[in-house]
Amino acid sequence: GAVVSQHPSRVICKSGTSVKIECRSLDFQATTMFWYRQFPKKSLMLMATSNEGSKATYEQGVEKDKFLINHASLTLSTLTVTSAHPEDSSFYICSAAGRGDSYNEQFFGPGTRLTVL
Amino acid sequence: AQKVTQAQTEISVVEKEDVTLDCVYETRDTTYYLFWYKQPPSGELVFLIRRNSFDEQNEISGRYSWNFQKSTSSFNFTITASQVVDSAVYFCALTGYGQNFVFGPGTRLSVLP
Numbered sequence: 203g204a205v206v207s208q209h210p211s212r213v214i215c216k217s218g219t220s221v222k223i224e225c226r227s228l229d230f231q232a233t234t235m236f237w238y239r240q241f242p243k244k245s246l247m248l249m250a251t252s253n254e255g256s257k258a259t260y261e262q263g264v265e266k267d268k269f270l271i272n273h274a275s276l277t278l279s280t281l282t283v284t285s286a287h288p289e290d291s292s293f294y295i296c297s298a299a300g301r302g303d304s305y306n307e308q309f310f311g312p313g314t315r316l317t318v319l
Numbered sequence: 320a321q322k323v324t325q326a327q328t329e330i331s332v333v334e335k336e337d338v339t340l341d342c343v344y345e346t347r348d349t350t351y352y353l354f355w356y357k358q359p360p361s362g363e364l365v366f367l368i369r370r371n372s373f374d375e376q377n378e379i380s381g382r383y384s385w386n387f388q389k390s391t392s393s394f395n396f397t398i399t400a401s402q403v404v405d406s407a408v409y410f411c412a413l414t415g416y417g418q419n420f421v422f423g424p425g426t427r428l429s430v431l432p
Binding site: 236243244245246248251293295297306307308310312313315 | 352356361362363364366369371410414419420422423424425427
């Protein structure tokens with residue numbers, strides 16, 4: 203199956219700093235990438251959807267200025283948490299889908315655990 | 320709107336017992352897909368199965384089996400002869416054409432030795 207990687211797998215940062223998380227599709231072209239957030243013992247919540255070369259579409263309640271998403275190529279999307287605060291600590295998971303497949307097949311990355319001190 | 324319900328928040332069984340995880344979904348789409356994922360403590364989602372709405376055949380894969388019943392909007396997952404390595408959170412998910420994935424709240428399964 204298709205492989206999606208995330209980097210870093212774990213990051214600890216100080217409050218007020220910005221953190222960038224990368225999501226890469228390693229063996230296919232991902233026209234659409236998704237970013238999810240998961241709090242401890244909770245389910246995955248979709249944050250935003252990004253299509254290559256377009257602005258991301260954010261879900262209701264997600265601050266677009268706080269969570270900057272860039273999908274500059276068909277194999278890379280980045281999520282930048284700007285001016286991170288302790289409440290941004292969470293597990294962030296990306297997924298990727300090929301052309302036309304996003305509604306029935308997404309490949310998930312291993313996740314990035316962010317801890318903001 | 321689409322919705323997935325997993326009524327069992329946590330389940331504990333003793334090794335070798337069979338266990339069934341329930342999933343009930345709501346959708347107005349006629350074409351949709353249902354999924355089960357396993358999330359071990361490491362956090363990485365492990366894909367288990369995808370089923371489309373037109374295929375109601377039950378499926379068996381080793382110790383895993385799935386029962387899809389459109390009449391009751393359910394897609395239940397059974398683990399036979401459970402093992403400690405099966406301990407994880409299991410998510411049922413739903414998607415439809417042009418829709419995003421909707422995940423259920425998850426069921427935390429603990430298999431005790």
